[in-house]
Amino acid sequence: MPGLELLPHAYFEKKIVPLDEAKVSIATHSLQYGTTCFTGIRGYHRDSKIRLFRLKDHWQRLVNTVKILEMPLTLEWDTFHTAIVELVRSNKPARDIYIRPLIFAHDCVLVPRFDGLHFDLAIYMFLMGDYHATTRGLDLIISSWQKFSNLSMPSKAKSGGSYVNSALAATEAHKLHKDDALLLNSRGEVVEASSANIVVVYRGEIYLPDLGAEQLEGITRRTVIDFLREENLPIHSGGLDRSLIYNADELLLLGTAAQVVYTRSVDDRIIQSENKPGPICQLLRDKYRQVMEGKHPRSKDWLYDVELTP
Numbered sequence: 201m202p203g204l205e206l207l208p209h210a211y212f213e214k215k216i217v218p219l220d221e222a223k224v225s226i227a228t229h230s231l232q233y234g235t236t237c238f239t240g241i242r243g244y245h246r247d248s249k250i251r252l253f254r255l256k257d258h259w260q261r262l263v264n265t266v267k268i269l270e271m272p273l274t275l276e277w278d279t280f281h282t283a284i285v286e287l288v289r290s291n292k293p294a295r296d297i298y299i300r301p302l303i304f305a306h307d308c309v310l311v312p313r314f315d316g317l318h319f320d321l322a323i324y325m326f327l328m329g330d331y332h333a334t335t336r337g338l339d340l341i342i343s344s345w346q347k348f349s350n351l352s353m354p355s356k357a358k359s360g361g362s363y364v365n366s367a368l369a370a371t372e373a374h375k376l377h378k379d380d381a382l383l384l385n386s387r388g389e390v391v392e393a394s395s396a397n398i399v400v401v402y403r404g405e406i407y408l409p410d411l412g413a414e415q416l417e418g419i420t421r422r423t424v425i426d427f428l429r430e431e432n433l434p435i436h437s438g439g440l441d442r443s444l445i446y447n448a449d450e451l452l453l454l455g456t457a458a459q460v461v462y463t464r465s466v467d468d469r470i471i472q473s474e475n476k477p478g479p480i481c482q483l484l485r486d487k488y489r490q491v492m493e494g495k496h497p498r499s500k501d502w503l504y505d506v507e508l509t510p
């Protein structure tokens with residue numbers, strides 16, 4: 201697994217510091233119990249600026265996660281976006297980046313709780329190109345690990361500990377020489393991939409797992425729904441069983457890291473044999489490009505430019 205191309209500065213304890221100085225004790229609560237939450241934001245290098253996508257929506261999801269988990273922390277928009285802008289400027293990235301804001305507990309205490317701990321924001325960033333291979337579709341499995349139930353873990357909270365479930369599924373896929381895994385909920389419905397939402401195209405119509413099912417509410421998913429609505433394409437939302445997935449015309453994975461990627465096979469059943477995106481995948485990618493180029497009606501709302509040269 202290639203390491204991250206980390207950029208030299210981080211935001212830690214309310215200031216910008218060299219990344220090497222942004223350190224915690226091995227006794228830190230969040231390291232023992234996964235009591236963190238985070239988000240991941242892409243920044244696209246354009247001329248002398250970094251173009252951030254839906255920054256305020258990422259902040260809002262982080263705030264919502266803090267609320268669900270009852271972490272005693274107030275995360276103001278001003279603090280959040282100022283820290284990101286300053287950090288981007290001090291790192292001066294020469295290529296596209298991925299920004300990871302992370303909320304963690306400093307405390308070295310034994311009890312696994314959220315209340316009574318001291319949570320703080322830390323941010324680091326790294327250079328990032330494509331997350332998945334782009335010259336072919338993905339080969340997926342349906343994991344033997346079930347997606348955790350909404351009764352045991354909040355699926356709308358992007359919490360560190362919940363990624364143990366993702367890691368189990370992705371490890372299973374990797375050991376079978378596949379790219380990633382889809383997870384079923386306790387009702388046998390396909391809800392999402394290990395770290396991406398899904399869209400299914402079946403007989404020319406669009407199917408999405410129900411928002412209330414066990415999936416994160418991805419910012420890419422919301423963006424894609426807006427794109428599909430613009431085109432007046434019929435969208436159905438509900439429970440998707442695995443046989444519908446096997447017979448899909450297109451199965452797309454959606455995420456900030458993954459972006460919009462298509463699937464070649466699921467459990468060795470071919471979805472798309474040709475090494476090129478299907479019509480819906482292409483449509484969504486084209487719309488993303490329009491947004492990034494500032495040519496889409498939502499570009500103004502969704503893009504946040506950070507000038508690298510003052």
Ligand code: PMP
Pocket residue numbers: 240366392393394395396397415416417418419420421454455456457
């Ligand atoms: N589901 C899971 C479990 C994820 O980790 C991610 C990646 N953040 C997503 C969905 C997609 O979310 P987003 O589009 O906001 O990146």
